[in-house]
Amino acid sequence: MKLLHNRWITCLAAIFLTCIAIYLTILNRDNFLIMSLFSFLSLLLLFNSYLETLVALTFISPINRKESLGGGDWVQGTMDHDGPQIFFVANFNKVKSPLVIIIHGWRSGSKSMLGRAELYLQEGFHVLIMELPGHGSAEGVSKWNAGLATRNFMHLFDNLGEVYDLDLISKVYLHGHSIGAFISLRFSRESTKFSNSDLIKGYILESPMTCYSEIFNESCRRLHVPQFLIANYWSRLKLHFNIINREFEPITKIEEVDVPFWGIPNRPTLVVQSGNDERLGQVHYERLVQSFTDKKLLTHFLIDDLTHAGARKNDNRDQIIKDWLKNH
Known part of the structure; x- marks a missing residue:
């Protein structure tokens, strides 16, 4: 088999x-x-x-891999389970703080997420970035699909205590970009099954893929x-x-x-969408907004100067995230 x-x-x-x-x-x-x-x-x-x-x-895997973060305060780690080996990079404070878990997009990697990670570090967060299978330094897979990546993330989240002291994590936010958001959505459907689910306070979905x-x-x-x-x-x-x-x-x-069946968060959710999404267009964003039955949980912005790919730095996106975090 x-x-x-x-x-x-x-x-x-x-x-x-x-x-x-x-x-x-x-x-x-x-x-x-x-x-x-x-x-x-x-x-x-x-x-x-x-x-x-x-x-x-x-079911193809990326051919050219992006670099992984490393050095300085960034530490790299792996975790084994019955799927592809999980690879992550982390930057932890020594005091109790909120944690953001970032999942990057297709053909990206942890180093491409550095700009977003720095935003959270400046806000006093712990940062954990999971690299998708076949990306960065993560183990490759021959038949790549979002199910494999979601199972990796589920195992990582369910075993956060093996990565860092849970007593030093006050709450958790998930930031998924593109297919990383698609994985976050599928995770949200299963999230209540995990022991650490009460820590989740919100989702940040950036230019999300929502409809396979x-x-x-x-x-x-x-x-x-x-x-x-x-x-x-x-x-x-x-x-x-x-x-x-x-x-x-x-x-x-x-x-x-597709959403909503694939998964809709039951926590406050911020969607920051590229105004000129050259990869996914607006249909994924529009379907996600329509799929939220509890509109009180959803905050969404269309950002004209935000691109789908390569947006390591974007002042408007970063300010919107900062403002949203203050209230959530």
């Missing part, structure tokens, strides 16, 4: 079986019945190979998936996701990977 975690093993196995079936078809071309049987089998396996190739091209259905549609266009095969493509992705993430309730339909 572990072989299914490798995105190319299942793909190459499917292609290998297809080649065997085609060879046997040619070998038995003088026997119409057997040739017909192997011809049908060859077509079936060819179709399966195509779907497995799409899966392999979808939008990403899936992008993949269909990028991979030129024929319209009549999109349902089969989704079913195969769903199958692989559910096999890899058996700890989660199985995904049955695409609406379940």
Whole structure:
């Protein structure tokens, strides 16, 4: 079963079986019945190979990794569990203080979060940054998906006492950027199951990804998936996701990977959205705002000079976060 975690093993196995079936078809071309049987089998396996190739091209990991923070007051650490090894960097005070846990975005890393981290350090926070699997110095994975990263974060949060003295943490905020926000949302759905959940006082979601259905549609266009095969493509992705993430309730339909079903925080939430989001557009932000049934929990801002990527420093974003923290 572990072989299914490798995105190319299942793909190459499917292609290998297809080649065997085609060879046997040619070998038995003088026997119409057997040739017909192997011809049908060859077509079936060819179709399966195509779907497995799409899966392999979808569950990709970043090729070029960003640097991890280190040196000075920043310490690096790892934590083992039944998923990919968890890698984090931390900067802790020696006195009781609030903690912010930052989850960076796709193809980013802890060093890219330094500007945001400094904002919290200036406010007297402890800072903990979890690097996503396959990013920075974190262990790589062949079949990357948000479920793996969410399970890593859940384990890290549930075992905060192994990272730092809980008696020196007064409260916790989660800051997720882009897909980091998507992971934070899924965590929020399960958060009450964890022993430290009472410490959570709020979520900061920056230019959040909130709907995998939008990403899936992008993949269909990028991979030129024929319209009549999109349902089969989704079913195969769903199958692989559910096999890899058996700890989660199985995904049955695409609406379940979008807000609100994917997760909506039950704590005060600040959303700071790029006014000209060159990566996700505004649809993820708009869907998130619409999905909050308890509007009292939500504060949201559209920031014109905030970009989706590369916004290590942004005065407007930072001031909004500071002002929100004073009241939450």
